Amino acid sequence: MISDTLFTELSSVLEGRLTRSKSDLDQHGQSETWFPLTPPEAVAYPETTEEVAALMKLCHAHDIPVTGFGAGTSLEGQTLAIHGGIVVDFSRMNRVLRINDADMDVVVQPGVTREALNVELRTTGLMFPVDPGANASLGGMAMTRASGTTAVKYGTMRDNVIGLEVVLADGTIVRTGSRARKSAAGYDLTALMVGSEGTLGLITELTLRLHGQPEAVSAAVCAFDEMGPAVEAVIATIQIGLPMARIEFLDADSVNAVNLYSGSDFPLKPHLFVEFNGSEQAVSEQVDLFGEIVHDFGGSDFNWATKPEDRTALWTMRHHAYWAILALRKGAKAVVTDICVPISKLAQAVEETAEDIKASPLDGPILGHVGDGNFHAILLVDPNDEAEIKEAKRLAHLMAERALKLGGTITGEHGIGMGKKSLMIEEHGEAWAMMGAIKAALDPKNILNPGKIVP
Amino acid sequence: MISDTLFTELSSVLEGRLTRSKSDLDQHGQSETWFPLTPPEAVAYPETTEEVAALMKLCHAHDIPVTGFGAGTSLEGQTLAIHGGIVVDFSRMNRVLRINDADMDVVVQPGVTREALNVELRTTGLMFPVDPGANASLGGMAMTRASGTTAVKYGTMRDNVIGLEVVLADGTIVRTGSRARKSAAGYDLTALMVGSEGTLGLITELTLRLHGQPEAVSAAVCAFDEMGPAVEAVIATIQIGLPMARIEFLDADSVNAVNLYSGSDFPLKPHLFVEFNGSEQAVSEQVDLFGEIVHDFGGSDFNWATKPEDRTALWTMRHHAYWAILALRKGAKAVVTDICVPISKLAQAVEETAEDIKASPLDGPILGHVGDGNFHAILLVDPNDEAEIKEAKRLAHLMAERALKLGGTITGEHGIGMGKKSLMIEEHGEAWAMMGAIKAALDPKNILNPGKIVP
CATH class of the missing domain: 3.30.70.2190 (Alpha-Beta Plaits)
Known part of the structure; x- marks a missing residue:
């Protein structure tokens, strides 16, 4: 719990950009999918890395949970502060810092959205191709290892983040990677951070690979x-x-x-x-x-x-397909599934999934990134009907088990968040404990997005 | 120290494939470059993952250091058992287990060399393109995050290893990744292992991405x-x-x-x-x-x-350039440098390096993977002349500092091993301690290739 004294102290670190207003808390307690409203205790709007570091130092000293928030477009409740504490909204850290034409890379703050970046790049002949559909923030995209329609050619965030500045649990600022196109200098901390959903640190700067705009x-x-x-x-x-x-x-x-x-x-x-x-x-x-x-x-x-x-x-049209499907049923929310299988198993996985859905009372159109073997069933539920949510989860679980049986993964691009944690042990077995050991080593107080990803 | 009792116990786990013969120890105490002979106490030749796990369990119980060995082609002394103990030679785990044509991936044991794999693939229309020059083992290439002449198009081992089976310090067998082309299911343990030089686990199986043979x-x-x-x-x-x-x-x-x-x-x-x-x-x-x-x-x-x-x-000719350069001076060994900079800085980095070498009594031809911004000066030294080795190290240090100043890395592809550890703090700052924390969490007894990479 954040005491009034601590709130004042945190607020002064952020020059007043810390709020407990109900609308702010509610806005940051929502998600795009079926998860119930989970407002945090306060929302912070840092403008610099130093502010993020100072905030983390204080939260570390007082055992206050901290959850990062980009554009709020994640689909598995990654930004929900389920153990309370502070949500750090990066929308004011939204500057493109340096475009390096010759090296085809760019340094950005985490709150820059992918569309905003591409607007800035328009006249350079370069582009940032990773496209999850939503106009997500680049920090958020890195944290969920986002991909989308263009991954078949350009890869995912794993392939396009070449370096990071990260604030660790105790407020230490570190840099991972470099601007070189490759490196063999020790553990790949950049890759470890990408996809960690804010559980190992908060990204305050990203160096991204750019690609030429095609002729x-x-x-x-x-x-x-x-x-x-x-x-x-x-x-x-x-x-x-x-x-x-x-x-x-x-x-x-x-x-x-x-x-x-x-x-x-x-x-x-x-x-x-x-x-x-x-x-x-x-x-x-x-x-x-x-x-x-x-x-x-x-x-x-x-x-x-x-x-x-x-x-x-x-x-x-393709990017609006999610909203188009939601509009099929008035008032419906979606349980969005996201399995990815070796492409040789894709037809089987989609066909068996379609049969499951046909045999269920729920509707669940299927679409996906077929070049990656990644697809989604958008299961439509009445968010107030527990039986429907249960049925959707049953279908989602069947899909996840099928993905694993076929050599695939329970999530191709949406991540774990709240929705898939119970499946981690099935996908990773003993390797899940390894993730837990890494988390415990880097965040021993478990204040960074607690309750997500690890055991 | 391995007692005779323990040697017998370890040997029985490996059905006798454990040796203390001087020739074996010497062969595994050599390196391709200037490092002095560093024979281990024993060399193990496992044939199965279970044997590796049983060996690790025993070594874990008795605090015996374990260092992996593929084809012995690494250039920074990665395979040298500098704290004694056992070298695990993977040459008998050299089977290609499954070629999945439709998914363009292959499952191999770590002792398979890249040339042997490509011979097996010849009739499939597929190939494994990563090419560091030497006929390295694929396990070793993963562990040093190898790349080479084709990285400009096909990427490094980071981009081409999609899953691993790894034996951890305590003998636990884990699987990282899957056969799906992408995943957002938690921390990227595959990427963490690739480039870890045997300090976090021993690779016993790899799933690799294949590419079509060009027309x-x-x-x-x-x-x-x-x-x-x-x-x-x-x-x-x-x-x-x-x-x-x-x-x-x-x-x-x-x-x-x-x-x-x-x-x-x-x-x-x-x-x-x-x-x-x-x-x-x-x-x-x-x-x-x-x-x-x-x-x-x-x-x-x-x-x-x-x-x-x-x-x-x-x-x-290009692949033999290293040997060609060594042959310029009879009896010489090489101190091989390996910096990588943003490509816009490459001309400057090469020119300044050439000037340093010109002003030095040593010879050091320069060559490299210009599309990646990665180059090597092959500094020729008399391995018995301490002054020459010191001068070569001085030049290498200048190059590394130059790489960092220009936004690059101290090693593009050769890794850290013994040769570059002292530079890690300069490249990574506080992030080096993060690597240490991960190492301590996953190998608290520090028995996996101790003395390498981390503080």
């Missing part, structure tokens, strides 16, 4: 009668080495939701949304080859969108 | 009058997004050594060795574009080698 981009949508051949077409494409920039799968239910929400008129069949980018010549070659593959697997003809506005419309 | 490959050599324009040509190539498969720099001294050793007759100037791969059409486009760039920066004409035997000859 040409071509996107398209195509329908299949069945999901199996759609996935097989994608496997064949990967195997011949065609570098897809995005390759997304939507089942017929998802397509129906998108049609209703965005006014499109796609046939109610499984679809692939695909994008190629590169030089004019390379894209043209890739589009032709992909067209042949899709034809061989019985897919429909494509309409290729090469104009930026058409592509934007297409990917906006 | 077409084209390699070439070209000369520049100065090093600066050569590096600028490479920067320009990266910036327009041309995907080079390899891009290597050799200074005039290195070229001289290669000529003497391999019988080639390259002009005594700085050279780039380059390779493009992909579809016929893409390679042809890339070769043309690169040719234009090199021409703009004043490089010589290329002779493109498209026949496999010509390319093999070219890369064999």
Whole structure:
């Protein structure tokens, strides 16, 4: 509990940017999914690394839990302060500090959103491609090891964060990584931090890898009668080495939701949304080859969108699919699943999941990043109906067990948070205790986002 | 110290595959570079994970240091048992366990060498591209976070190890990662293990990412009058997004050594060795574009080698450059430096290093992986001349400090081992203590490769 004296002390460290106003607490106690409102005791708005360090020092001295908050777009309750304490909102640390054109990297504060970064980069010929759909903050994306539609070509946050500044549990400021493109200098602390969901430190600065804006981009949508051949077409494409920039799968239910929400008129069949980018010549070659593959697997003809506005419309539709699906049922909240399997097992995993959902009273359209073997069933529930939440969790558990049985993981990109902790032992076995040992070593008082990830 | 009783007990666990023969101890007490002979007390040859686990349990109970050994090709004394105890030689755990074509991954034992793996893969259309030059074991390559000539396109071991089986200090067997292409399920223990040089566990199995064998490959050599324009040509190539498969720099001294050793007759100037791969059409486009760039920066004409035997000859020359340089001085050993800087700083780093070496009595040809900003000066010393070793260390220290000043790292790919530990505090500051805390949490008795990496 934060005493009034401590509140005053913390507030002075932050020059008054610490609040207990109900609206602020409630706003930071919400999540995008079905978790109940969990307001923290106070919300801090630091503006500098030194403020974050001073805040942590005080919280460390007084055993106050601290939970980081970027844009609040995580899906597993990562930002909920379930043991109370302070939520640190990084929205005021939102500056792009240095763009290094020649080295194709950028140094940013954690509150910069991916869209804001790409606006700043527009005239440089460079871009930051990782795209989880939501306009998440880069600090948050690093902390959940986010990925999304472009991971098939550009990788996840694991591949695109090259260095960090982090404030540790006791307020120590450390730097991990460097601006070199590779290093063999000891343990990879950057990779350890990425995906740690704020349980090992608070990120106060990120060095990110940038990529060249492609000369040409071509996107398209195509329908299949069945999901199996759609996935097989994608496997064949990967195997011949065609570098897809995005390759997304939507089942017929998802397509129906998108049609209703965005006014499109796609046939109610499984679809692939695909994008190629590169030089004019390379894209043209890739589009032709992909067209042949899709034809061989019985897919429909494509309409290729090469104009930026058409592509934007297409990917906006895809990014709004989550909201489109939520809109299928008034007042519904979502239990969002997120398994990832070896791509050879993807058709089986999706088909068996679809059967489970069909046999259940709940609706759960399926869509995902088929090039990574990662998909989501968006299970629609009445958040006040415990039986429905229980049923959704049962379905989610079946999916997770299936993922593990097939050599995959319980979460491809959403992370653990509150939603998946009980499954960690099933995925990691004895390695889960290893994570616990690392957490205990770096945060012995367990004040950094306590209750998340580790035993 | 290993008592005779303990030796017998350990030996029985390994069905007799534990030896104290002088030749075995000496062979495992050598290194590729200037470090003095450091024989362990015994050498173990396990054949299964269970044997490794049983060995670790016993060593844990008796506080016996354990150091892993793959092919013995590391350059910083990683495999030297400087606190005595047992060296575990993985050469008998050398089976390729499962090739998963559709998922483009492979499961191998740690003693498989990269060349042996690629021989097994030859007919699959797939390959494992990470190529540090030496025919290193894959377990060893993971442990030093190896990279080499192809990292510019395919990344390092960090990017190509997707899962591990590891025996921890107390003999517990854990699995990290999965066969999914990405995961957000907790701390990235795979990345923590990769580059840990055997200080956190012994790798007993690896799951590696494979890549398609390219349809077409084209390699070439070209000369520049100065090093600066050569590096600028490479920067320009990266910036327009041309995907080079390899891009290597050799200074005039290195070229001289290669000529003497391999019988080639390259002009005594700085050279780039380059390779493009992909579809016929893409390679042809890339070769043309690169040719234009090199021409703009004043490089010589290329002779493109498209026949496999010509390319093999070219890369064999490059891979033998280390031996070629050693052969410049009879009886010499090498102090091999390995800094990596942001590529915009590479010309400056190489030029200043060359000046230091010119002003020194030692010879030190320079070569490196210019696409990564990573280069080596091979400092030739008489291993019995302490003054020379001291001078080489002084030069190496200057290089490391320069790398840090320029935003880089003290080692791009060779790792820390014995050679660079004193520089860790300079690179990592407080983050080095974090590494120490992780080590203490996972190996509280400090029996895994003690004396390496951490404080």
